[in-house]
Amino acid sequence: MMNQTAYALGANRSCIRELFEYGRARAQIVGEENVFDYSLGNPSLPAPQAVEDTIRAILEDTDPLKIHGYTSAVGDLETRAAISQELNTRYGVCTNPTDFFIGGGAAGELCAVFGALAQGEILAIAPYFPEYKPFAESAGLTFRVVPPDLPTFQINFEALEASITPNTQALILNSPNNPSGVVYTRKTLEQLADLLTRKSQEYAHPIYIVSDEPYRELAYGVEVPFVPSIYRDTVVCYSYSKSLSLPGERIGYVYVPQEATDSKQLYAAIAGAARARGHVCAPSLWQKVIARCADLRPDLDFYDRNRSLLCQALGEMGYEMAKPDGAFYLFIKAPGSSAKAFSDRAKEKDLLLVPGDDFGCPGYFRICYCVSPDMIRRSLPIFRELIEQ
Ligand code: PLP
Secondary structure, eight states: OOHHHHHHHSSSSOHHHHHHHHHHHHHHHHHHOEEEEEOOOOOOOOOOOOHHHHHHHHHSSSSSHHSSSOTTTTTHHHHHHHHHHHHHHHHHOOOOGGGGEEEEEEEHHHHHHHHHHHSSSEESSSOOOHHHHHHHHTTTOOEEEEEEOOTTSSOHHHHHHHOOOOTTEEEOOOOOTTTOOOOHHHHHHHHHHHHHHHHHHHHHHHOOEEEEETTTTBSSSSOOOHHHHHHHSEEEEEEEEETTTTTOOOEEEEEEOOOOOTTTHHHHHHHHHHHHHOOSSSSHHHHHHHHHHHHHHHHHOHHHHHHHHHHHHHHHHHOBBOOOOTTTTTEOOOSSSSSHHHHHHHHHEEEEOEEEGGGTOOTEEEOOOSHHHHHHEEEEEEEHHHHOO
């Protein structure tokens, strides 16, 4: 006998992975250059040269036993100090190294944070990263979706307020957002903080924000406010997967501000939930890299050029989307009645677009533009054909 929920999660690939695998198989048949794969958010920029140089330096100047040995379960103090220092300088905040738990990327960190919360409901604002649902449900939480604010994809406050109940433990926030590319403005976040403060008081327990921030560094000329500075009951799940193009290395951190309600207990519960999931001691070499590279930023020009190219070309063709100020996704209104039908039509032409249903937004499709500009240019006639059909 086996756990049927786990079986279903393992046996059925996500719609994104399904399309990606389909693209790989098609490439074998029609040739790599004839598949226009916009499915998967795998950074198309290499990690910065400084990361490569740092790895070499660590291999040369550090005792191998230390490079490859276990670190403290919650992460090397040196790494936590470097991250703390970097945030303090950048945002004028006052974090301490001991506020940080070094994790293996946002996915595992979210699971640990969800596992640390009291049983109850967790809210996600549509459109949302589909993995939130299994992460939350496997932690025993009830996953509830707040309908989107159309067409801006900021926050629909009326719908959010109606979704909060005495059982609401937390709200997942993801800005810059996957899949919409939208960045929540400071004004939106302040309004959110007011609402959650009011509701926390009304229900006499904190409603935490779990701020999922793999795309924090990927913003094109707009501010990405530091959420804990606006709402103190915030737990940040950060990842270097996208910012430093290290998705395969599994490194990031959880930040629990000391100002958060029950912060010490919450931190311990996160460490405990990670422990219960077997997530202790993030990859040691990568912790050492981050200790030396905590202030590195990606070169955004490449993504920004792709973004401009697509927004302009697709906009001129008549495709509609919210303003994509961050991450590397566009979330576009599907012409016709169904995004799935549109995606299927595109798939027939080897153009791979993810329908928005799994993101909680039927009627939209997602494009991931960490692809080559050449692929974008060659795919544009297909987009035109599809909208003119
Ligand atoms: N959260 C969002 C919104 C994402 O898009 C992703 C990955 O694509 C993750 C979390 C997981 O990222 P990580 O590689 O850090 O586990």
